[in-house]
Amino acid sequence: MTGTRPTALVTAPFRGEGMATLQSLADVVYDPWIEQVPLRLYDGEKLAARIAEAGADILIVESDFVNGPVFDCDLRVIGSCRGDPNNVDIPAATKAGIPVLHAPGRNADAVAEITIALLFAVNRHLVPADHDVRTGQVYAGGKIPYQRYRAWQLAGRTAGIVGLGAVGRATQWRLQGLGMRVLAYDPYNPDATHTDLDAMLPECDVVSMHAVVTPETEGLMGAEQFARMKQDAIYINSARALLHDIDALTAALQSGHLGGAGLDHFKGENLPTDHPLQGLHNVVLTPHIGGATYDTEANHSKLIADDVGRILRGERPVHCVNPEVL
Ligand SMILES: NC(=O)c1ccc[n+]([C@@H]2O[C@H](COP(=O)([O-])OP(=O)(O)OC[C@H]3O[C@@H](n4cnc5c(N)ncnc54)[C@H](O)[C@@H]3O)[C@@H](O)[C@H]2O)c1
Numbered sequence: 001m002t003g004t005r006p007t008a009l010v011t012a013p014f015r016g017e018g019m020a021t022l023q024s025l026a027d028v029v030y031d032p033w034i035e036q037v038p039l040r041l042y043d044g045e046k047l048a049a050r051i052a053e054a055g056a057d058i059l060i061v062e063s064d065f066v067n068g069p070v071f072d073c074d075l076r077v078i079g080s081c082r083g084d085p086n087n088v089d090i091p092a093a094t095k096a097g098i099p100v101l102h103a104p105g106r107n108a109d110a111v112a113e114i115t116i117a118l119l120f121a122v123n124r125h126l127v128p129a130d131h132d133v134r135t136g137q138v139y140a141g142g143k144i145p146y147q148r149y150r151a152w153q154l155a156g157r158t159a160g161i162v163g164l165g166a167v168g169r170a171t172q173w174r175l176q177g178l179g180m181r182v183l184a185y186d187p188y189n190p191d192a193t194h195t196d197l198d199a200m201l202p203e204c205d206v207v208s209m210h211a212v213v214t215p216e217t218e219g220l221m222g223a224e225q226f227a228r229m230k231q232d233a234i235y236i237n238s239a240r241a242l243l244h245d246i247d248a249l250t251a252a253l254q255s256g257h258l259g260g261a262g263l264d265h266f267k268g269e270n271l272p273t274d275h276p277l278q279g280l281h282n283v284v285l286t287p288h289i290g291g292a293t294y295d296t297e298a299n300h301s302k303l304i305a306d307d308v309g310r311i312l313r314g315e316r317p318v319h320c321v322n323p324e325v326l
Contacts, residue, residue, distance in 0.1 A: 018302035044067040
């Protein structure tokens with residue numbers, strides 16, 4: 001199709017400046033998964049059929065599975081609107097000579113904001129306090145709310161970030177802006193204050209998880225690490241459940257050692273309703289919504305569209321996971 005105007009099949013949510021750029025580069029067939037109810041995710045076969053139907057030579061996805069027959073299509077480039085493009089069979093794309101673009105850091109601000117939201121909600125007991133108002137239990141157990149819901153302020157206290165990547169850095173300045181002293185453990189980032197997690201944990205009133213899951217970080221926070229945290233400290237994990245041992249976390253909360261926890265992710269994307277964490281009032285639970293902002297979509301649209309433009313002009317893309325095909 002070289003020489004003719006390309007056609008881009010976009011099954012990712014796409015918006016803003018990135019959408020305008022893409023429309024200037026190609027005819028866009030826009031069919032985003034996010035507007036489909038019930039949930040629609042293409043497998044390789046359905047996606048290949050959709051590509052053929054659209055006559056597309058550019059494919060931009062977010063959650064659909066790019067594998068098998070997709071690589072028989074005549075594609076010039078694949079854009080995966082995620083930091084980790086794990087929905088694309090990268091070795092197969094490389095074998096087919098197709099560059100795969102990705103969008104690192106697209107949701108860093110979004111996840112940092114939910115981290116701060118969880119921290120405030122846990123520390124100031126927002127969920128049970130809201131429940132009291134809604135159920136007419138403002139005066140409860142012989143106490144007024146002021147007696148039940150006092151907390152320490154965050155300003156002046158110490159937070160420890162575990163994993164100083166895109167989200168960790170976006171969380172770091174927000175916590176500093178709240179007046180907190182902010183430490184960080186990340187063996188791969190020279191800007192981190194600590195290279196020893198065990199040394200950092202006892203210093204922190206708040207520990208916030210932002211590491212990527214690797215064999216090294218899986219189960220990083222276990223019984224020993226929770227025991228090292230300060231009495232009444234708050235634990236926040238807006239990254240991935242695999243980073244902690246949930247039984248050890250539950251025990252540390254039940255024993256009263258930890259003051260509270262805020263979690264945005266669970267193994268299998270769900271926490272059973274009879275799980276003991278569900279009964280703890282000092283725990284705030286959200287269902288993996290950290291990255292769910294319109295800005296995340298605008299950010300990945302711009303990153304991917306700019307790199308599609310570079311590829312079409314014969315320039316080197318900035319965020320390509322298999323540059324060996326270029
Ligand atoms: N809740 C959500 O919706 C949501 C959305 C996006 C990302 N996330 C999660 O947030 C986390 C951070 O994402 P990101 O975009 O900042 O990734 P990133 O790759 O930019 O940063 C990850 C950091 O982890 C560090 N790291 C690696 N091994 C480590 C170790 N042993 N100990 C401590 N740190 C280590 C890396 O050096 C890197 O700085 C990931 O787990 C990601 O899955 C969650």
